[in-house]
Amino acid sequence: MNILLIEDDALTAAAITAILAAEDIAVEWATTAEAGLARTGDNALDVIVMDWMLPGMSGLDAVARLRSAGIEKPVLMLSALGRAEHRVEGLDGGVDDYLAKPFEPAELVARLRALYRRTTVQARQPVLIHGDIELHVRARTAHRAGKHLGLSPKEFELLKYLMENAGEIVTREMLLRNVWKLNFDPQTNVIDVNLVRLRRKLEDGFGYCCLETVRGRGYRLTAP
Amino acid sequence: MAAGNLTLNSIAVRQALLSTLVTLVAVVFLAIAASFAIERTMRADMQQTIDTDIVGLADIMVNGGEAELLLRIADRTALVPGATPLAYYGLTDRHGMRLGGNLQMPPNLDASHSQAAEIRLGDDRILLRATRLRGGLTLVVGRSLRGVEALQRRLQVDFLGVGIIALLATLVAGFAVAARLRGRVERLSQTFSRFERGDLAARSDTASGRDELVQLAGHVNAHLDWTARLLSAQREISDNIAHELRTPLVHLDTRLLSAIGHNSDETVALELHLARSNIRSIVSLFDALLDLAVAEAGGITANISSFDLSETAADLAELYAASAEEAGLDFKARITPGVTMRGEVMAMTRLVANLLDNAFKYVPSGSKVRLIVADGPRLVVEDNGTGIAAADAEQIFLRFRRVAAPETGHGLGLALVKIIAARHGLSARVEDARPGARFIVEAQDAATRKGVS
Numbered sequence: 001m002n003i004l005l006i007e008d009d010a011l012t013a014a015a016i017t018a019i020l021a022a023e024d025i026a027v028e029w030a031t032t033a034e035a036g037l038a039r040t041g042d043n044a045l046d047v048i049v050m051d052w053m054l055p056g057m058s059g060l061d062a063v064a065r066l067r068s069a070g071i072e073k074p075v076l077m078l079s080a081l082g083r084a085e086h087r088v089e090g091l092d093g094g095v096d097d098y099l100a101k102p103f104e105p106a107e108l109v110a111r112l113r114a115l116y117r118r119t120t121v122q123a124r125q126p127v128l129i130h131g132d133i134e135l136h137v138r139a140r141t142a143h144r145a146g147k148h149l150g151l152s153p154k155e156f157e158l159l160k161y162l163m164e165n166a167g168e169i170v171t172r173e174m175l176l177r178n179v180w181k182l183n184f185d186p187q188t189n190v191i192d193v194n195l196v197r198l199r200r201k202l203e204d205g206f207g208y209c210c211l212e213t214v215r216g217r218g219y220r221l222t223a224p
Numbered sequence: 225m226a227a228g229n230l231t232l233n234s235i236a237v238r239q240a241l242l243s244t245l246v247t248l249v250a251v252v253f254l255a256i257a258a259s260f261a262i263e264r265t266m267r268a269d270m271q272q273t274i275d276t277d278i279v280g281l282a283d284i285m286v287n288g289g290e291a292e293l294l295l296r297i298a299d300r301t302a303l304v305p306g307a308t309p310l311a312y313y314g315l316t317d318r319h320g321m322r323l324g325g326n327l328q329m330p331p332n333l334d335a336s337h338s339q340a341a342e343i344r345l346g347d348d349r350i351l352l353r354a355t356r357l358r359g360g361l362t363l364v365v366g367r368s369l370r371g372v373e374a375l376q377r378r379l380q381v382d383f384l385g386v387g388i389i390a391l392l393a394t395l396v397a398g399f400a401v402a403a404r405l406r407g408r409v410e411r412l413s414q415t416f417s418r419f420e421r422g423d424l425a426a427r428s429d430t431a432s433g434r435d436e437l438v439q440l441a442g443h444v445n446a447h448l449d450w451t452a453r454l455l456s457a458q459r460e461i462s463d464n465i466a467h468e469l470r471t472p473l474v475h476l477d478t479r480l481l482s483a484i485g486h487n488s489d490e491t492v493a494l495e496l497h498l499a500r501s502n503i504r505s506i507v508s509l510f511d512a513l514l515d516l517a518v519a520e521a522g523g524i525t526a527n528i529s530s531f532d533l534s535e536t537a538a539d540l541a542e543l544y545a546a547s548a549e550e551a552g553l554d555f556k557a558r559i560t561p562g563v564t565m566r567g568e569v570m571a572m573t574r575l576v577a578n579l580l581d582n583a584f585k586y587v588p589s590g591s592k593v594r595l596i597v598a599d600g601p602r603l604v605v606e607d608n609g610t611g612i613a614a615a616d617a618e619q620i621f622l623r624f625r626r627v628a629a630p631e632t633g634h635g636l637g638l639a640l641v642k643i644i645a646a647r648h649g650l651s652a653r654v655e656d657a658r659p660g661a662r663f664i665v666e667a668q669d670a671a672t673r674k675g676v677s
Contacts, residue, residue, distance in 0.1 A: 009471065009474075011475050011478055012474055012475070012478065015478040015481065015482075053463070053467050080466060080467040080470035080471055080474065081463055081466050081467065082466065082470070082507065082511055083466070083511050083514055083515055083518070084515070084570060084574070085515075085518065086463075088570065100470075100507075101470055101471075101474045102470070102473055102474045102477035102478075102503060102504070102507065105481065152542065154539075154542055154543070180539070180543055182570075182573065182577075183570055184570075184574055184577070186543075186544075186577045186580075186581055187578075187581035187585065187637065188544060188547050188580065188581050188584045188585070189547060189550075190543050190544055190546070190547050193546040193547045193549070193550040194543065194546045194547075196546070196550070197546045
């Protein structure tokens with residue numbers, strides 16, 4: 001995966017580059033929106049990581065310019081503005097995902113991989129298959145080894161998101177935003193218990209399944 | 225249509241009706257005044273005619289004697305024939321015996337002082353004057369006021385006609401002005417509404433004249449400019465605080481991460497992880513405080529829309545159901561379908577989530593928690609836990625106030641509930657559910673009707 005990082009703070013940029021290098025992700029760094037925009041035409045580029053408050057043109061303005069130029073490459077906004085309203089404004093402004101600083105390195109990697117995968121064919125297929133689990137997107141039904149899984153609409157969405165990101169870590173915040181459409185973090189451990197419930201349904205009558213908790217990071221759908 | 229609701233509540237309509245009433249009073253007053261003026265003028269004229277006539281007849285008496293006088297009186301009465309003459313004459317001798325004239329019963333007037341009076345003769349009102357002539361004769365000359373009355377009646381009919389036309393004209397003109405005025409006031413009021421809904425560029429038209437409303441629109445625009453500047457400045461300040469505070473924390477976090485990477489001592493690693501967790505607590509506290517400040521100041525209101533509160537609550541109920549089961553709580557939602565409201569979906573979602581978080585955090589395992597959504601909208605989260613002391617009922621909605629000491633949270637959740645509710649024209653309060661606590665969010669007027677604030 002190739003990343004274009006537009007970030008004016010050198011220390012943060014160095015930290016991000018180090019985190020991503022450890023995951024074999026190549027990073028190209030630009031310190032201003034103007035310099036970054038000049039490099040967005042590169043076909044090898046997969047995801048853009050953009051700061052919001054940049055000297056000169058703001059990150060949000062840069063995204064608007066990018067979209068109006070017809071460049072649809074996924075953008076992750078990495079910003080010091082972390083309130084729910086900023087997230088909404090960023091997402092409304094055309095960014096694909098929003099992560100507030102300071103962030104967990106694993107969260108950044110997970111978000112980037114999710115954005116990268118979204119551009120691949122797998123995410124848009126009408127039937128998602130993961131081992132013996134089958135998900136029919138249009139009919140909104142799920143089966144394991146041919147046996148119907150009785151999932152609620154939200155559980156279906158949850159499993160779909162996990163299958164779209166199979167093998168990758170998905171964080172609580174990613175699930176809140178993409179499955180429950182919430183831009184804030186409830187105090188109650190709602191995500192964990194919903195994941196536990198989904199795991200029970202996946203394992204009911206089959207034994208161990210594939211939904212593992214990655215301590216302190218999130219969840220991952222592994223091979224069943 | 226802007227000027228569609230012309231009811232008695234409208235100032236413009238009341239003004240139109242008042243103008244009509246004033247016109248009515250003015251017309252009536254004018255009619256009465258004109259009637260009095262006519263009567264006064266005509267009576268004075270008649271009195272003068274009577275006096276001139278008396279002088280003339282007295283001359284005749286002096287020059288021609290009694291016989292000549294009677295002849296001239298007969299001539300005068302013959303000039304106005306008919307049963308109801310306009311001129312009256314009477315001549316009596318010193319004993320009061322009638323000698324001539326068309327007055328059958330001469331009035332009892334003091335002729336020696338030439339007394340004048342008005343008498344009624346049948347339907348006729350007559351002005352009279354009596355005077356003493358040579359030889360003790362008494363001459364009475366009078367004029368009927370019938371002419372005056374006829375003129376007054378005609379004037380009344382004329383005034384009635386003119387009055388009706390004036391009233392109708394005032395009414396039509398008044399309502400036309402009222403409709404126009406109301407339309408302009410409505411447009412002014414719409415400017416405020418658009419601004420409140422987040423259109424910070426909404427301004428009133430000030431190019432259509434220089435009257436009072438245009439001047440008011442100018443003041444409104446100046447005020448909106450000022451408010452927009454304040455909102456923008458507040459936004460900038462809060463963004464700068466967030467940015468300037470987070471950047472050193474991000475650096476600190478980065479250095480801690482680097483230290484963790486280079487460290488092999490487990491005790492040190494634990495401390496470093498704790499330090500990172502403290503950084504997250506600081507950031508989340510500042511975010512929560514900024515959320516409160518922005519929500520309280522009005523903040524961004526561009527995301528206002530009509531939405532289904534029942535659906536929002538049902539989604540959250542489903543999300544929290546698993547947590548409730550896990551925590552051994554009996555959690556049920558009783559949601560009336562199709563309860564809609566205007567507002568910020570995410571803010572209202574947060575309000576419901578904060579109330580549920582609050583209930584889940586404080587009730588012991590085995591308790592009941594209920595989420596109720598009804599028309600109004602009325603939103604209730606109640607439990608049968610330990611409840612909240614009456615003395616704390618107001619306090620718990622203040623910042624950093626907690627009824628107990630929980631392990632998590634900043635004590636800002638209920639403060640945010642109160643502020644979000646207020647921004648949506650709703651009140652938030654807690655009452656004793658005997659046992660437990662009942663948090664109620666409902667329309668402010670509904671709460672006022674029940675005598676609570």
